[in-house]
Amino acid sequence: MHLDGGNLELLESALEIRYSSLKLDRLPLEFSTIKNMEKFNLIRTFGVTELKVNETHLKECHTKIVEINRKKYFEMKNREFKLGIEIELKEDGSFNPILNNYYYKIYKTNNLKRFVFNIKFLKDVFVGHSVELIGKLLTGRVSFENRIELMKLDLLEKEILGLEEIHKEKLLQEENTLYSLALLNLLGKNEVIQSWINFRCDLNDLDIKEGDTIEVERVHILKGNDFNIREKIITTSPIESREIKVDKVVGYRKTCEISLEKIPRK
Incomplete structure (x- = not known):
């Protein structure tokens, strides 16, 4: 029939x-384990911070601590992506990651190389590599591992790189x-x-x-x-x-x- x-x-x-099932519906790529992100409070901002993961250096990033639904998150962000991970904030201002909740987004871009670059950067983070933080108000290291997100980003990278060169840039500009x-x-x-x-x-x-x-x-x-x-x-x-x-x-x-x-x- x-x-x-x-x-x-x-x-x-x-x-x-x-x-x-992997929440890979469409671009731009965005995922959060937090049901309601409307209750958002800024706790502290660290200003411009350089991020280093393996051989990858990201300058002109901004880092801050925010409170969402009474939980604290450390957020790293630039014009192309953002990543927030739940933390335990101590009285002296230091913090430790908690592997419970997180959120991230890769913004829509007209530049394929930058899009793939940000996928690879998040893969390095989710595989558990240490992120070195270098700034005037913040120095240290933070690490976070999530194999499910790593698998999702691997799949996404494979599909994007598999597209014919003549199609890649245009297809990524649209909400396919x-x-x-x-x-x-x-x-x-x-x-x-x-x-x-x-x-x-x-x-x-x-x-x-x-x-x-x-x-x-x-x-x-x-x-x-x-x-x-x-x-x-x-x-x-x-x-x-x-x-x-x-x-x-x-x-x-x-x-x-x-x-x-x-x-x-x-």
């Missing part, structure tokens, strides 16, 4: 789920989903991609029976590009009786084949 994407309440491929960029990397490399999907659809609108297979087409709009991508998904295993509910059909990890096609823009 051929379905329009609009007939489905839910449709996610394995790769799409991988991105969404990272899943659409991943499909662009796969386009032309495989005629058919073996995968699986999760889906849910309403039986009030469709007549789906046991034994049916499902075919869905989706068009992914690529801003900053001269063509879009048509994604065609066909399930390779039939609908089973257990997947048919009272008023819905729900498929979980349903094996499928995915093919991709260029759609020139008019």
Whole structure:
């Protein structure tokens, strides 16, 4: 049965789920473990501070201690990124990182090299390398490790560097989903991609029976590009009786084949 994407309440491929579960939805890249960041108070600012991680030197950064929801955070920021990590602030003004909460953002940029540079910098931080702090009001070292964020940034770097050179700069300037960029990397490399999907659809609108297979087409709009991508998904295993509910059909990890096609823009 051929379905329009609009007939489905839910449709996610394995790769799409991988991105969404890692909060890698779209650029600019931003993530926080803090639910509400509106209650923000400045505790202390250290002004311009140089950051050193391995061979990487970042000048013209600004560092400060802020309070968010009664917890203290040490924030490092420049025009291209910011990173805040939860700390224990002592009475003498010194502090120690607490591996509970953090937030970071890589701002949208027109310069691909700088974007990748900031990804690599955050990777160095999340792998646990010590960050040396050099400033008039602050000197010392701070380290913070998070393997999940390291994995996310590795994946992001791979997708960005995998894009054709002629597309990279324009694609990064727009708010494209990272899943659409991943499909662009796969386009032309495989005629058919073996995968699986999760889906849910309403039986009030469709007549789906046991034994049916499902075919869905989706068009992914690529801003900053001269063509879009048509994604065609066909399930390779039939609908089973257990997947048919009272008023819905729900498929979980349903094996499928995915093919991709260029759609020139008019």
